Amino acid sequence: MERNKTGLEGLSKSYDPKPIEDKWYEKWLDDGIFAAEPKSEKPPFSIVIPPPNVTGSLHLGHALDNTLQDILCRTKRMQGYNVLWMPGTDHAGIATQNVVERTLQAEGKTRQELGREAFIERVWEWKEEYGSRIINQLKKLGASCDWARERFTMDEGLSRAVRKVFVDLYEKDLIYRGKYLINWCPRCQTALSDLEVDHKELDGKLYSVRYDFDDGSGSVTVMTTRPETILGDTAIAVHPRDEKNRHLIGKRAVVPLVGRVVPIVEDNMVDPEFGTGAVKITPAHDPNDFLVGQRHNLEQIQVIDDHGVMNENAGKYARMDRFDARTQIVRDLSEAGLLLSETEHRHSVGHCYRCNTVIEPYLSEQWFVRTKPLAEADMAAVRAGDIKFIPEQWTTTYFQWMENIRDWCISRQLWWGHRIPAWYCDDCGEVLVSMETPSGCKCGSTNLRQDEDVLDTWFSSALWPFSTMGWPDETPELKTFYPTSVLVTGFDIIFFWVARMIMMGLEFMKEPPFRDVYIHALVRDEKGQKMSKSKGNVIDPLDIIDKYGADALRLTLAALTLQGRDIFLSESRIETYRFFLNKLWNAARFALMNIEDAQHDLDAIDETSLRTQDLWILSRLADVTEEMTRLLDGYFFGEASRLMYDFVWGELCDWYLELSKPALRGDEGDARKRATQSVLYAVFRDVLKLLHPIIPFATEELWSAFGYTQSILGRSVWPTPKCPDGGVAAKTAMDTIQTVVRAMRNLRAEIKMPPQQTAPKMCLKVKHAADTEALSNNEDLARLLAKVEAIEFLPADAVKPSKSISYITSEWELYFPVGELLDTEKEIARLEAEFSKLEKEAQKISGKLANKNFVDRAPADVVEKERLALENAELQMARIKENIAGLK
RNA sequence: GGGCGGAUAGCUCAGUGGGAGAGCACCUGCCUUACAAGCAGGGGGUCGUAGGUUCGAAACCUAUUCCGCCCACCA
Secondary structure: OOOOOOOHHHOOOOOOOHHHHHHHHHHHHHHOOOOOOOOOOOOEEEEEOOOOEOOOOOOHHHHHHHHHHHHHHHHHHHOOOEEEEEOEEEOOHHHHHHHHHHHHHHOOOOHHHHOHHHHHHHHHHHHHHHOOHHHHHHHHHOOOOOHHHOEEOOOHHHHHHHHHHHHHHHHOOOEEEEEEEEEEEOOOOEEEOHHHEEEEEEEEEEEEEEEEEOOOOOEEEEEEOOHHHHHHOOEEEEOOOOHHHHHHOOOEEEOOOOOOEEEEEEOOOOOOOOOOOEEEEOOOOOHHHHHHHHHHOOOOOOOEOOOOEEOHHHHHHOOOEHHHHHHHHHHHHHHOOOEEEEEEEEEEEEEEOOOOOEOEEEEEEEEEEOHHHHHHHHHHHHHOOOOEEEOOOHHHHHHHHHHOOOOEEOEEOOOOOOEOOEEEEOOOOOEEEOOOOOOOOOOOOOOEEEOOOEEOHHHHHOOHHHHOOOOOOOOHHHHHHOOEEEEEEEHHHHHHHHHHHHHHHHHHHOOOOEEEEEEEOOEEEOOOOEOOOOOOOOOOHHHHHHHHOHHHHHHHHHHOOOOOOOEEEOHHHHHHHHHHHHHHHHHHHHHHHHHOOOOOOOOOOOHHHOOHHHHHHHHHHHHHHHHHHHHHHOOOHHHHHHHHHHHHHHHHHHHHHHHHHHHHHOOOOHHHHHHHHHHHHHHHHHHHHHHOOOOHHHHHHHHHHHOOOOOOHHHOOOOOOOOOOOHHHHHHHHHHHHHHHHHHHHHHHHOOOOOOOOEEEEEEEEOOOOOHHHHHHOHHHHHHHHOEEEEEEEOOOOOOOOOEEEEEOOOEEEEEEOHHHOOHHHHHHHHHHHHHHHHHHHHHHHHHHHOHHHHHHOOHHHHHHHHHHHHHHHHHHHHHHHHHHHHO
């Protein structure tokens, strides 16, 4: 087979990602390697990207999420799958609107001044300018998405899907409209869903306020954290079985400061143990009170407006900010003698997840999704195993939320987003919900007004797995790639996104949107703190890519990804893995410079010329190939990365490359040289393949330098494990060689012999249990690695060589004659320390063996192992003792 | 209030019933022609605490302490 020329000249002396990464990304795009085939004989594998916000810039969360997806996609491509990785971005309603509003603010303008149409135009301009930024950043990271399919949640096609879903759900009575108490952000001027409220524990005050009865017969005391809502009180409630407050039911109290007379009612919501057991009821400003109000038909009096300012119902407090009003009302209550106490109280307060403003429970007309029926199907699918969470523990979290799900408020009083496809007839009040703008009302009127509101961003994201594939049309993409294979995302959006995708997928596709949900950790800083701009601990992945390269970042993230644990990232950690890339780089350079002159077909390995080390590395490679395949298949990214790290560095570089040197120099003859060259060629081929999904750029560059037949590594076929004949025996032999070599190095270090100095001679006395042949056949290897001139094999009954230090195992004894360098006392001390360590060990084991329970109940092989260990320890002790005696 | 995760070497973490490990940091010696972003050797841990199960526990069970996170209609 004609081999491409190796490109050693092109490789810098140390690993430098700069000239490599952009070049290869371009080549992959030109080659079309990322393109999915709508119809194919190959088995499908598909992932839809969690669409980043168009406002966004790549952060470490994206970097991790997309690195893992890329690893999966690249692996599957090499394994022969027809891979679709669907990319795109999310319009991110509130977030984007806020960003554009801020740029307007800088120009001294507001969106209201601009008007709706002009503002939306501004947002689109902004989107065109910045929307592609994050896509380019994903490319820098190496993401192998099928970019020709890039989608945006407000594309015409996706918008059509949104309208279709809305209309269908409305017709099935799964979407309804009504006036309810919702979460309102007074700054963003919109409703929010329950999930979009961040609850934070804050130090507040709990006020006791006295409400006098209207008949002058006494008073009742209630507790509140929000005195400003007193102005909207329309009742007081006590628990029906609360004996001490029973007598209050039916009485009427006077609301302080406003003088309104309100009834005292009974309701199960009240906790009789809290405070006095009496609660003030403000149906228009508290979610609980709202429900009580419904049950008792109470008046809803709004006293706070949509800006968080007291309105005309607040009397003299009108036009005051809600927090100023609170201060003033407390002062006034105190002056009126109605404020009985004021205590510190820590409680949770809702904040807007976008702008952090304190949320106001606000009574307004909104659209809702009836979630209960959808959630039932959802949970059934997860229970049936149609959808699997990895790690499994997230299933619990998921169920916990689904079981307590409440209706989803989907209308937003924003301008940027999908306009709700509902029209109101100005003449008859009819509500028309339809995909297309209706021409007129049933009543004949043409005075139709479309609903001003837009949909929650997450409504369109929920359709992402099928809307991106062309739904509601029946496309080949849907047929081939739906359900997708796996969803990779962070736990922070399980409720926002994952659960809702499952709902919509099951409802409209009758199949779940994905089979596996791989939930990865959050990336935190080295101290475990969440990264945030305000803390100044943000690591920008683009800086990292610039400094260390995308591969170093990818490998670090993958290596630190353990199932179910957060990642603490620091630059020093990235350095560790960058060092690895350099190691791999140089190992490859070493191989290349030694196969450059090869005149034979490198693909043909002459098996008769293979020695222990060759069989060992080939069989270890087979082990690693099998293990790596298994780990990637099970989403064990960290384990997979570390497996390759350890194999390449600890086995290939530290042992095999060193052992290959004499043969490559020609010391062992031409046949051995050719065989070793072929082994290197074969090992690197698979190592580069196995590492390619994790570090695509570096491996691709090296692959081209080796000149393997397939010109693009990403197009090569995933390796299958092939253990050579004699591989298992070679592993045992290498194990022995490694132990002996380490022992020799140890003895040299003991007398501080410099590494460049060759030790004249070591004497090896091989005992019964040892693999004598492994040692005598590979004596040259031991000499090479331990830098020893000669190894003298002593007969088992030989006397100990004089003036030597020793290393003794149960299988062999190693003597290093050091002549005058022998420090007798030091050597005795060392041996005695060794002896007492063994003695302790032996005592422990014999204690175990003396235990009848252990001998009787432990498995036979365990007992046997302990017996052997004891025997060995005793043998070693006996020999060490002899040695000590000899020295004395 | 409910739930989840964690506690192992100075630091960050592997290790799910029979040998306590890795990387970084530290100490010693080396610029040995692939790599000083490197090589070789070394010191360092009563595995949070208390019980239990077991012949045997870092691992399994119970309780407990501390740390982190999520959820909840905490007036």
